[in-house]
Amino acid sequence: xxxxxxxxxxxxxxxFSLVIFRESLGTWFFKxxxxxxxxxxxxxxxPTLLDALFAPKAQGTIRxxxxxxxxxxxxxxxxxxxxxxRIFIFAVHSANLILLAWLVFRWTTSxxxxxxxxxxxxxxxxxxxxxxxxxxxxxxxxxxxxLAAFQAREVGRNARExxxxxxxxxxxxxxxxxxxxVLARFPERWRTTIPLFVASGVYTVFNRWVTPPNENPLYAMxxxxxxxxxTLWQYLQxxxxxxxxDFRPELAEFLLGCTIVAVAGFLLxxxxxxxxxxxxxxxxxxxCLGPVLLLRQHISDYYLAVPSAGLGIAFxxxxxxxPLLLALPVLAYLTGSLVVSREITHYNRHESDLARNLxxxxxxxxxxxxxxxxxxxxxxxxxxxxAVVDSPFRLIPGAKVYLVPGSEKxxxxxxxxGDPSLSILPAAAARQALATNQAIVYAAGGSPLRNxxxxxxxxxxxEWGDSLAAIVxxxxxxxxxxxxxxxxxxxLGFRWMGPSAEITLxxxxxxxxxxxxxxxxxxxxxxxxxxxxxxDAWVGSFSVPRRDRFVGKLLLxxxxxxxxxxxxxxxxxxxxxxxDDGRSLGLAFGTIGRRVTVP
Amino acid sequence: MRTLIASxxxxxxxxxxxxxxxxxxxxxxxxxxxxxxxxxxxANNPQTAVQLLRxxxxxxxxxWRWTMPKFAISFRPPVGAxxxxxxxxxxxVLPEVIFSKTGPIEITVSCxxxxxxxxxxxxxxxxxxxLAVPGELLGTEAVSLEFTLDKWLPPSAVDPRDLGMxxxxxxxxxx
Numbered sequence: 001x002x003x004x005x006x007x008x009x010x011x012x013x014x015x016f017s018l019v020i021f022r023e024s025l026g027t028w029f030f031k032x033x034x035x036x037x038x039x040x041x042x043x044x045x046x047p048t049l050l051d052a053l054f055a056p057k058a059q060g061t062i063r064x065x066x067x068x069x070x071x072x073x074x075x076x077x078x079x080x081x082x083x084x085x086r087i088f089i090f091a092v093h094s095a096n097l098i099l100l101a102w103l104v105f106r107w108t109t110s111x112x113x114x115x116x117x118x119x120x121x122x123x124x125x126x127x128x129x130x131x132x133x134x135x136x137x138x139x140x141x142x143x144x145x146x147l148a149a150f151q152a153r154e155v156g157r158n159a160r161e162x163x164x165x166x167x168x169x170x171x172x173x174x175x176x177x178x179x180x181x182v183l184a185r186f187p188e189r190w191r192t193t194i195p196l197f198v199a200s201g202v203y204t205v206f207n208r209w210v211t212p213p214n215e216n217p218l219y220a221m222x223x224x225x226x227x228x229x230x231t232l233w234q235y236l237q238x239x240x241x242x243x244x245x246d247f248r249p250e251l252a253e254f255l256l257g258c259t260i261v262a263v264a265g266f267l268l269x270x271x272x273x274x275x276x277x278x279x280x281x282x283x284x285x286x287x288c289l290g291p292v293l294l295l296r297q298h299i300s301d302y303y304l305a306v307p308s309a310g311l312g313i314a315f316x317x318x319x320x321x322x323p324l325l326l327a328l329p330v331l332a333y334l335t336g337s338l339v340v341s342r343e344i345t346h347y348n349r350h351e352s353d354l355a356r357n358l359x360x361x362x363x364x365x366x367x368x369x370x371x372x373x374x375x376x377x378x379x380x381x382x383x384x385x386x387a388v389v390d391s392p393f394r395l396i397p398g399a400k401v402y403l404v405p406g407s408e409k410x411x412x413x414x415x416x417x418g419d420p421s422l423s424i425l426p427a428a429a430a431r432q433a434l435a436t437n438q439a440i441v442y443a444a445g446g447s448p449l450r451n452x453x454x455x456x457x458x459x460x461x462x463e464w465g466d467s468l469a470a471i472v473x474x475x476x477x478x479x480x481x482x483x484x485x486x487x488x489x490x491x492l493g494f495r496w497m498g499p500s501a502e503i504t505l506x507x508x509x510x511x512x513x514x515x516x517x518x519x520x521x522x523x524x525x526x527x528x529x530x531x532x533x534x535x536d537a538w539v540g541s542f543s544v545p546r547r548d549r550f551v552g553k554l555l556l557x558x559x560x561x562x563x564x565x566x567x568x569x570x571x572x573x574x575x576x577x578x579x580d581d582g583r584s585l586g587l588a589f590g591t592i593g594r595r596v597t598v599p
Numbered sequence: 600m601r602t603l604i605a606s607x608x609x610x611x612x613x614x615x616x617x618x619x620x621x622x623x624x625x626x627x628x629x630x631x632x633x634x635x636x637x638x639x640x641x642a643n644n645p646q647t648a649v650q651l652l653r654x655x656x657x658x659x660x661x662x663w664r665w666t667m668p669k670f671a672i673s674f675r676p677p678v679g680a681x682x683x684x685x686x687x688x689x690x691x692v693l694p695e696v697i698f699s700k701t702g703p704i705e706i707t708v709s710c711x712x713x714x715x716x717x718x719x720x721x722x723x724x725x726x727x728x729x730l731a732v733p734g735e736l737l738g739t740e741a742v743s744l745e746f747t748l749d750k751w752l753p754p755s756a757v758d759p760r761d762l763g764m765x766x767x768x769x770x771x772x773x774x
Binding site: 368378406412446447451456461 | 645649658739756757760
C-alpha cells in the first residue's frame with residue numbers, strides 16, 4: 001500500500017489514456033496486420049523461421065521485435081483474437097507513460113511537471129494511430145526501449161542501458177538517434193556517448209548493407225536542405241496534434257485556433273523560463289523526427305508519436321512553473337488534439353470492424369462449405385483496401401476465396417498498393433465453378449455475409465457473359481475447358497504438356513506470357529525451344545533454360561492482339577521421355593496468358 | 600521497477616475488463632439461399648446490396664452511397680413487363696458541392712447494353728430519374744441497368760474519389 005500511496009500519480013496518465021482510447025481496445029485487425037499475421041505460414045523449418053524474423057520486408061525494414069515476433073507469437077497463441085494485441089499495446093504504452101513521468105519527476109522533482117508531461121504526450125493525436133492499429137505498434141515499443149535505457153542511465157545501470165538500447169534496433173531503425181538524445185540531455189558526459197554513437201553507426205552501415213535498395217517512390221530519401229526544411233515545416237504545423245492536412249475542413253478554423261493558442265502559450269512559457277530541460281524536450285522532438293524529414297513523400301502523422309514525448313517534457317515543466325499562464329494553451333492543446341485522436345480512433349475501429357465482419361464471415365462460410373470455392377460479391381472499396389489486398393483469407397485453413405468477376409469496378413486503382421485483379425476469379429472459371437456447384441456466392445458488401453448463390457446465377461448470366469479467361473493457370477481445374485489436346489493431368493499444382501498442346505485464351509491482349517518449369521537435373525540439353533503458333537502462323541518462341549522457374553513474354557502481331565478468342569498451339573523441342581512409363585513430355589506449365597501492354 | 604510492475608498489473612486488469620464484450624457477438628453469416636432478385640433496390644438494404652453491380656462506394660450514414668461516374672444495378676423485371684414495358688425510377692441527389700463544380704449533369708441509361716434514354720439533372724438537390732424501359736429488353740430473369748454521368752467531381756485533396764451523385768434507391772415497375 002505504501003508503494004501505491006507514494007506513486008499513485010504515475011497511474012494518472014495511463015488511466016487518462018485508457019479513458020480516451022477505450023474505443024481502440026476493441027479494434028480488430030486490418031490492412032497490413034493480415035500480412036504480418038500470415039508471416040508464420042511460411043515457416044517450415046529453422047531457416048524459414050530466421051527468414052520470417054530477419055529478412056528485409058516492407059520497404060526493406062528489419063524489425064524482428066515489433067513487426068515480426070509479436071505477430072508470430074500473437075497469431076500462434078491466440079489466432080484471430082485481437083484482444084491480446086490490444087492489451088499488450090496498451091500495457092506497453094502505459095509503461096512508456098510511467099517511465100516518462102518517472103524521468104521528468106527525477107529531473108524536476110515536480111509531480112505536476114511529470115504528470116502533465118505524460119498527459120500531454122498521450123493526448124497527442126499522433127498516438128492514436130499506434131494505439132489503434134497493431135501494425136504501427138513499433139511506435140509504442142520503440143519509446144519503451146529508449147525511455148528504459150534513459151531510466152537505466154539515470155540509476156547508473158550501464159549494462160541495462162545497453163540492453164534496452166540494443167533491443168531498440170530490433171524494434172525500429174530510428175533507434176539510431178538514441179545517442180544524440182543522451183548527448184542532448186547530458187552534454188557534460190559526452191565521452192560516455194561515444195560507444196553509443198559507434199553502435200548506431202555500425203547498425204546504420206549494417207542496415208544499409210543488408211537491405212535492398214528502395215524502389216518505392218513514397219520512401220525515396222531526399223537530402224536537399226530545402227526539401228528537409230519543407231518537410232520540417234509540415235511536421236511543425238502538425239506538432240500540436242490539432243492540425244492535419246485535409247482533416248475535416250469544417251473544423252479547420254477551430255483546430256487552427258487550438259494550434260495557435262497552444263503554440264503561442266508554449267513559446268511564451270519557454271521564453272519566460274528558458275529552462276535547459278525545456279530545450280532538451282524540443283531537442284528530443286527534433287532529433288526523433290530528424291530521420292523521417294528525409295521522407296518528403298511520406299509525411300505521416302504517426303511519425304510524431306515519439307517526438308511528441310519531447311513536447312510533453314518541455315511543456316509539462318512549463319505548465320508546472322506557470323500554471324495560470326499555460327492553463328489555456330494546455331486546454332487548447334488537449335481539446336484540439338483529442339478531437340483529432342477521437343476521429344482517428346473511430347476511423348480505425350470502423351475499418352477493423354469491416355475487416356472483422358468480412359474475415360470471420362468467410363471463416364464461417366468455409367466451415368459450412370468445406371472444399372467449395374467461396375466467391376465474394378459486392379466487396380467495397382474500403383473492404384478491399386482495408387483487408388482483402390493483404391490476403392486475410394490465407395489465415396483460414398482450407399479457404400479458396402475469390403472476388404466475383406467485375407469486382408474491380410467498385411475498387412479505386414492504387415497500383416502502388418496492389419492489384420485487385422489478383423483476387424478475382426476469371427469469369428470463365430467463375431462460370432464453370434457456379435455451373436458445377438463448386439462455388440458458393442456470398443454477398444459481402446455489408447454485414448452479415450449472405451449466401452446468395454441462387455440469386456446470383458441470374459446476375460452471373462448477365463454480367464459474366466461467355467468470354468474466355470485471358471489468363472489460364474493450367475494447374476487449376478476450373479479453366480480446363482479452354483485447354484485442348486496435349487495436356488497431362490494436374491500434378492502438384494502444375495500440368496505437364498506433351499510435345500505439343502493446345503489452349504485458347506480470351507482477350508484482347510497484345511502480349512503473351514508464359515510461366516513454366518524445368519528441373520535442374522532433367523536429362524535434356526541446357527535450352528529447349530518452346531514455339532507458339534496461332535493456326536499455322538508462327539507467333540514466336542522462347543528458349544527455356546534448365547532452371548526451376550522460367551517466365552517469358554512476347555508481343556503478338558497486331559492482327560491477333562484484338563481477337564477475343566485466340567487458339568494457340570505450343571510445341572516443345574526436344575521433348576523428354578519419362579523413364580517410368582515412357583511418356584513423351586514437353587514442359588511443366590503454371591500459367592499462360594494474354595494482357596494489354598504499351599509496346 | 601516494482602512500481603512499474605504494480606502499475607502495469609492494475610492497468611492490465613482494467614484493460615482486460617474494458618476489452619470484455621458484453622454485447623452478444625454479431626451474426627457474421629446469413630443463409631439467403633431462397634432469396635430472389637428484387638425489383639426495388641435501396642442503397643441501405645443488405646438483402647439487395649448484391650444487386651448494386653458496380654460503381655458504388657460504401658454505405659454512408661446507414662442510408663446512401665456515393666456513385667462513381669458509371670454505375671450499374673441489376674433488377675428482376677416485374678411480372679408482365681415483357682408485354683407492357685417497364686418504368687425505371689431512381690432517387691438520387693445532386694449535392695450542391697458537386698453541382699457548383701459541374702453544373703447540370705446528364706444521365707444516360709442503358710439496359711443490358713442498349714441505350715434507353717437520357718435525363719438532365721438541372722439543379723442541385725433531390726433528383727427523381729424516371730425512364731421507360733422497352734418490354735423487349737425485359738424478357739429475362741434479370742436485367743442490368745447501367746447509368747453514365749456526363750460530368751462528375753474528380754479526385755481532390757479533400758476526397759480522393761471520383762464522385763458522381765448520391766444514390767438512395769431505384770426500382771423497376773410496370774408503367
